[in-house]
Amino acid sequence: MDRIHILSETVASQIAAGEVVNRPASVVKELVENSIDAGATRIQTVITDAGRTLIQVTDNGHGMSQADAKLAFQRHATSKIHGTDDLYSLTTFGFRGEALPSIAAVSELSLTTRQADAETGVQISMSGGQDMQVEPCVCDAGTTFRIRNLFFNVPARRKFLKGNQTEFGHIMTEVERVSLAHPEIAFELLHQGQQVLSLPVQPLRGRLVSLFGKKLSQSLLPVEIETSLVRISGFVSNLESARQRGSQQFFFVNGRYMRHPYFHKAVLQAYEGLIHEGDQPSYFLFLDIAPDQIDVNVHPTKTEVKFQDEPVIWKILMAAVRETLGKFEEMTTIDFNVADMPDIPAFGTGHQTGNMPKVEYNPDFNPFKPQGSGGA
Ligand code: ADP
Ligand code: MG
Numbered sequence: 001m002d003r004i005h006i007l008s009e010t011v012a013s014q015i016a017a018g019e020v021v022n023r024p025a026s027v028v029k030e031l032v033e034n035s036i037d038a039g040a041t042r043i044q045t046v047i048t049d050a051g052r053t054l055i056q057v058t059d060n061g062h063g064m065s066q067a068d069a070k071l072a073f074q075r076h077a078t079s080k081i082h083g084t085d086d087l088y089s090l091t092t093f094g095f096r097g098e099a100l101p102s103i104a105a106v107s108e109l110s111l112t113t114r115q116a117d118a119e120t121g122v123q124i125s126m127s128g129g130q131d132m133q134v135e136p137c138v139c140d141a142g143t144t145f146r147i148r149n150l151f152f153n154v155p156a157r158r159k160f161l162k163g164n165q166t167e168f169g170h171i172m173t174e175v176e177r178v179s180l181a182h183p184e185i186a187f188e189l190l191h192q193g194q195q196v197l198s199l200p201v202q203p204l205r206g207r208l209v210s211l212f213g214k215k216l217s218q219s220l221l222p223v224e225i226e227t228s229l230v231r232i233s234g235f236v237s238n239l240e241s242a243r244q245r246g247s248q249q250f251f252f253v254n255g256r257y258m259r260h261p262y263f264h265k266a267v268l269q270a271y272e273g274l275i276h277e278g279d280q281p282s283y284f285l286f287l288d289i290a291p292d293q294i295d296v297n298v299h300p301t302k303t304e305v306k307f308q309d310e311p312v313i314w315k316i317l318m319a320a321v322r323e324t325l326g327k328f329e330e331m332t333t334i335d336f337n338v339a340d341m342p343d344i345p346a347f348g349t350g351h352q353t354g355n356m357p358k359v360e361y362n363p364d365f366n367p368f369k370p371q372g373s374g375g376a
Contacts, residue, residue, distance in 0.1 A: 054146065
């Protein structure tokens with residue numbers, strides 16, 4: 001008896017879609033990342049019923065030609081890489097060419113897009129990835145995706161969605177992450193017709209104020225270190241504002257949010273002995289590194305990123321945060337018994353006992369440079 005058969009195109013594409021599209025927030029993430037890749041400086045996301053009914057993302061990016069807009073829905077259709085070599089010099093979010101066919105397979109999708117120099121744009125619509133309709137349209141330069149009735153044809157998945165509050169919370173998380181990584185882009189988020197976020201183009205500190213309020217942002221100390229391997233910049237919270245809960249902790253690498261439990265430990269290590277055990281600092285740390293030093297070829301929905309040389313980056317990160325704390329905080333208790341830290345004269349001449357010792361630092365300190373040599 002033969003048992004094997006080939007799955008229908010529809011079933012196969014719904015299964016493949018499950019890999020990329022778990023919930024409304026994953027659609028938002030993919031569409032917003034595409035907008036960023038398209039060079040947008042303004043991205044608006046409109047949500048109805050936490051994304052069950054409508055997810056609409058509008059950007060002012062470079063748009064698509066009619067031929068590209070049609071091709072974009074085929075699996076492995078991408079404008080972002082050509083060969084595997086390109087995987088080691090990636091500067092875009094996308095490269096798999098999987099998101100659009102996956103989203104299309106499990107929703108009623110429509111798209112309008114126009115390139116700035118084209119007179120008319122194109123509108124494409126389809127249902128469950130089938131029956132593509134293509135018409136010319138009069139529309140703004142840039143691209144709008146409308147995703148209606150997500151999972152309408154996969155009831156099992158629709159049933160697994162959580163309540164609106166939870167699902168919208170996931171959407172907020174995605175928009176928050178991507179907007180932190182890109183303060184040079186204006187973001188707007190609406191839910192049920194109400195404006196939830198409106199972020200103008202602003203410097204990072206301004207974006208932090210907009211997202212998390214003045215109080216948090218006033219507690220932040222700048223971090224800035226540049227070595228030949230990696231540049232680390234951003235902010236960490238001062239000692240006073242470390243707390244048991246509610247701390248905001250974000251790592252970004254090359255403009256992309258990442259989770260990195262190992263690097264998280266480097267930050268905590270920098271605070272060790274300076275804050276109460278169990279308290280957590282907030283941090284917003286941006287790593288810039290040559291694309292060939294990281295492996296982003298992990299699962300599309302995963303936020304972990306692998307680095308070539310994690311222990312070295314760990315030390316640079318730890319030293320950078322320590323240096324910031326040493327520079328901006330007057331600490332009597334600071335424990336500098338750390339192998340890679342610079343020598344710090346405890347008391348300069350003229351200090352009287354009873355004065356608070358000031359921590360000194362060397363702004364050119366690089367733990368991986370023999371002391372006294374030049375160049376990073
Ligand atoms: P990937 O992002 O991995 O290339 P996607 O399926 O997300 O794959 O998108 C396929 C292609 O469609 C992209 O490579 C890009 O050329 C085009 N595209 C998608 N979204 C947009 C957009 N908002 N503006 C312009 N082009 C887009
Ligand atoms: Mg993409």
